[in-house]
Amino acid sequence: MAQKQYDVTGMSCEHCVASVTEEVSEVPGVSEVVVDLAANTVTVHGTDLDDERLRAAIVEAGYVVADSVAA
Template sequence: MAQKQYTVTGMSCEHCVASIKEEVSEVPGVHKVEVDLAAKAVTVRGTDLDDERLRAAIVEAGYRVADPLAA
């Protein structure tokens, strides 16, 4: 099983967590979505995970994936 992790900005409450889990769970191949609100981290586990579709799902939920190069 593959794993991808993203830093997500704009999350502030459990509603944010639920929104991200709902959108990301709909991406084909996703088996599990974990959201760490304090760390601003989203971890996705599954098979044949499509990075572009996962990022798009997070944006669709109303949040932004932080660019790791901007740190």
């Protein structure tokens, strides 16, 4: 199982968590999405994770990907 973590700006509440989780969960291969508001990170677990599609899903939810923290 692969893991990718992103710094994401603009998240501030549980609605933000739900929006990001919903969009990222729709990306093929994603099995789990963990959003940490305090750390402003989104951690994605799954197989054959496509970095570009994950970033696009976060942007689609209305947030900015600051950087990829870990691959």
